[in-house]
Amino acid sequence: MARDTPASASAAPDAARVSMAQVAARAGVSGQTVSRVVNGSPRVDPATRARVEAAMAELGYRPHRAARALRTGRSHTIGLVVTTLATIGNSRMLQATAEAAAERGYALTVVTASEGVEAAFAQLADQGVDGAVVLNEASALVPSAPRPPGLRLVVVDAPAETGAIVVHSDHAGGSAAATAHLLSLGHATVHHLAGPADSFA
Template sequence: MGGSINGGPTGDTAADRPAAAGRATTVSMQDVAREAGVSPQTVSRVANGSDAVRPETRLRVEQAMERLGYRPNYAARALKRGRFRAVGVVLFDMARFGNARILAGITAAANDEGYATTIHTIGKGRRHTLQSIIERMKQLPVDGVIVVLEEPIDDMDDFTPPADLPVVLVNERPSDGCPTVDADQYGCSTALVDYLLAKGHRTVYHIAGPAASRAAESRARGWRDALHQAGAPVPPTYIGDWGADSGYQAGLALAHERDCTAVYAANDQMAYGAILGLRAAGRRVPEDVSVVGVDDSLVGMVPRLELTTMRMPFAEIGRRAFSMVLRRCEGEPVPVGVKTVVPTELVERSSVRDLAAGAV
């Protein structure tokens, strides 16, 4: 398909041509060649980024393209080269902080390689299969697909990607059919629990994310297993929805748990809400209750940020995912059945009290 502009039928000089009302025309390479006074082959070389064109000729062709509103015919180029130079990204929710940062990493890496990004959201709360998602993406001009699996998917264990469309998953659990990349959601929880226990806390309360979230499930499991491993009591779980208001309500409730000296919230918004809820109920942070979160999403949003957190490398996960799908597009092997783990980083601030040392 060619590019389209609003204008009239082609003639000798596009800039002087009257527009035909209500009709769009397709600008061809031949139109650009006439406008620039060069051959169609020269226009083709410029459009394809060839170095075999003199700079002054390239400039003249580019100026003609701009005047006429020419857009390269990517479908024809794909037929010729076997590549669209575009990658599809599938997400449940583009507005979530982690998803938005992963997407930013993908698009930045794609841009560096001259690739476009086609984004498809599939909606939260509905049952989906990878098979149906990929069948939808096969209808679009993309060379490969990255699926960010925020929620459980029905055919995760049975899915086999098509031979002609590389698929990479951003997912906590590895897939036998697709390369997989993610941070260690489980391990970040065990590390935070161990950190709080080492500070002298007898146990750690947990504010979990929504039950439908794969990351929330992995973080809750890591919290529980770390307490079991340490022989510490496992208190009841408080369920939030990733939002600060749900953290605030949990904080109000936790203020009445007499043995609660440490709280681990599954993301920073809930952790910050919990701090406000605890303080509203008369508990001091960190003097009475230590609070930690995950993701480090409040930097630049909350002044004098005091929250200790586990920073999630979302943008790097996106860059790694694009690198993996690009390698598959170019025919390079990328391991399946294992997950590429991007390390997390503990960021210590002032929301944790060291009970063992008796200091804040």
């Protein structure tokens, strides 16, 4: 027969969470200093920052993402919009974006534009992301798609004006370098095996 779980038992994991006050006590600083370190404020002496970060590591402190979002108005989450992850280019860009985000303390939310980019933007806005990256095939859909006010975008390889920050890969330069390399090896002809005709890349 099933038994009800006591409230104290269900609360146990939260009770084990290390607090900022504990980190402050271990590092010998104020709680405000710990808060500044957690939120990436430049107003912390490098030696003090190192001491606080060492205390965090020793105690296993993890910032409470939801609480920080309420306090700062930022979720420290980035959205990634793709049409598919089945292609090598998209999957490798996902890996690179995830690694870069993690290095800066950001989480990554991936949304596929199966129902259109507008729906993907709305989903990311509902999740309160700080910004979004749009990859490759999905980039072509951005110019015609309305987006929620305040949603900051970086669009990769957009074929038209998007009204957002755009990052272009140097496909022409890369192709020229590869061709020159093959010709320098003595090959008389270099053939081009093209991708999908509707691919901007």
